[in-house]
Amino acid sequence: MAALSRDDAEDHAAAPEVRVEALERLLVERGLIDPRRIDGIVERYATDVGPLAGARVVARAWVDEAFRDRLLADGTAAVQELGLDGVQMERLVVKANSDEVHHVVCCTLCSCYPWAMLGLPPAWYKSFEYRSRVVREPRRVLRELGLELPDEIEVRVWDSTAELRYLVLPQRPTAAAGLAEEELVGWVTRDAMIGVERDLREPAEGGGAR
Amino acid sequence: MDGIHDLGGRQGFGAVRRDTDERLFHSRWEERAFACVELLLGKGRFDIDEFRHAIERLEPVEYLTAGYYGRWLAAIELLLREAGEEPGRSEALSARQRRPGSRREVDRAPRFSVGDRVRARHLVRSGHCRLPAYVRGRRGEVVEVHPAYVYPDTSAARLGDHPQYVYSVLFDGRELWGDEAERGTSVSVDLFEPYLEDGGADPATPETARR
Structure with missing residues (x-):
């Protein structure tokens, strides 16, 4: 039996560009991947999957009380009503912020994140600093990220250690009262859905999900 | 590990x-x-x-x-x-x-229920395990019972799916970090059933879990 690996793929001294090329060649030769699909995968995550999905869910929950209830009871089923489902989301769990409790999401063991709702995570979410510290000193970490929380507001951190994926449902800003669902989508930020932002502001002109 | x-x-x-x-x-x-x-x-x-x-x-x-x-x-x-x-x-x-996905049906009932006091076992394993060290031996409260999922400990070693129920267990900050804990903070961790044992009575139930 021929070895699967090759010297050039094993040599960690080699530049990653060289190693990835060797890896791709090996996987294609062995019939383990279809090279025509590589660009499609990258394209999909670069353009199709992003926080707009999560923002649509939040906006709907803000205007539709019954949907909000269904979302909090079973996130996966509820987002399917909006035609959203797919990658990395066997079970979506949505946590609603309140006047008393603020939720924030992390993954201390790797970097689990609700890809289907928010796209790929930002670098800080994957950083050792965030992963190590947010469970131990969440208030301080939130402050570093620009969110100062009064002591009266409880902070609950959700460490994604299994296959559940978490999304924070921010509170509807009072300034957004009376706006239609489509307009509200623009108010929702990715960071608020991770839980490192709390009070949402009116989007700048032309702002989508940020 | x-x-x-x-x-x-x-x-x-x-x-x-x-x-x-x-x-x-x-x-x-x-x-x-x-x-x-x-x-x-x-x-x-x-x-x-x-x-x-x-x-x-x-x-x-x-x-x-x-x-x-x-x-x-x-x-x-x-x-x-x-x-x-x-x-x-x-x-x-x-x-x-x-088999696609990691959710699996099992024909037994979950061992724990919402509200149960549980303790994360002090498991020390060299293989793959999704029990983070910072909750080992710590007591918390089950806040959600989820369906059964492929057990990472056996799956990573290619020893089969052995699906297990998953629980969101809420740990009070003080239980995890002692006196240095920030006030009014708690952490929920998603734990597979074999990672948990009965927690027994504990006066330090997180206030946050009762909200």
Whole structure:
């Protein structure tokens, strides 16, 4: 039996560009991947999957009380009503912020994140600093990220250690009262859905999900 | 395993900084490495658990310095190298298609219910395990009971799915970090049933769990 690996793929001294090329060649030769699909995968995550999905869910929950209830009871089923489902989301769990409790999401063991709702995570979410510290000193970490929380507001951190994926449902800003669902989508930020932002502001002109 | 990856509560890391550069990939090799892994996992050549475990098994220095996609690349190289060394494994890899997803039906009831006081067992395992060290031996309260999922501990070792119920267990900050805990903070961790035992009575039930 021929070895699967090759010297050039094993040599960690080699530049990653060289190693990835060797890896791709090996996987294609062995019939383990279809090279025509590589660009499609990258394209999909670069353009199709992003926080707009999560923002649509939040906006709907803000205007539709019954949907909000269904979302909090079973996130996966509820987002399917909006035609959203797919990658990395066997079970979506949505946590609603309140006047008393603020939720924030992390993954201390790797970097689990609700890809289907928010796209790929930002670098800080994957950083050792965030992963190590947010469970131990969440208030301080939130402050570093620009969110100062009064002591009266409880902070609950959700460490994604299994296959559940978490999304924070921010509170509807009072300034957004009376706006239609489509307009509200623009108010929702990715960071608020991770839980490192709390009070949402009116989007700048032309702002989508940020 | 007691690896460098198990970062929850580790001290010494600095401030969290927002990125000025929000690009998803910073070079073409990162895109290619990402796509290769997605395709391999999507096709069921490797399980997500095997892949995560391979990342955990990287040398700590490499783990800390290779970068996110650098770890992905090194982990896939490691898995392929190991597959090449094991008789018959290359062929098995080409044929392999794991059942999609990780949720599984089981014909038993969950052992714990919402509101139960539980203790995270003091499991010390060299293999893959999704019980973070910072909750080992700590008591918390079950706040949600989830369906059964493939058990990462056996799946990563290719010993089968052995599905287990998953529980969200809420730990009060003081239970985890003692007097240094920030006031009014708690952490919920998603734990597989074998990671848990009865917690017994404890006066320190997190106030937050009662809300």
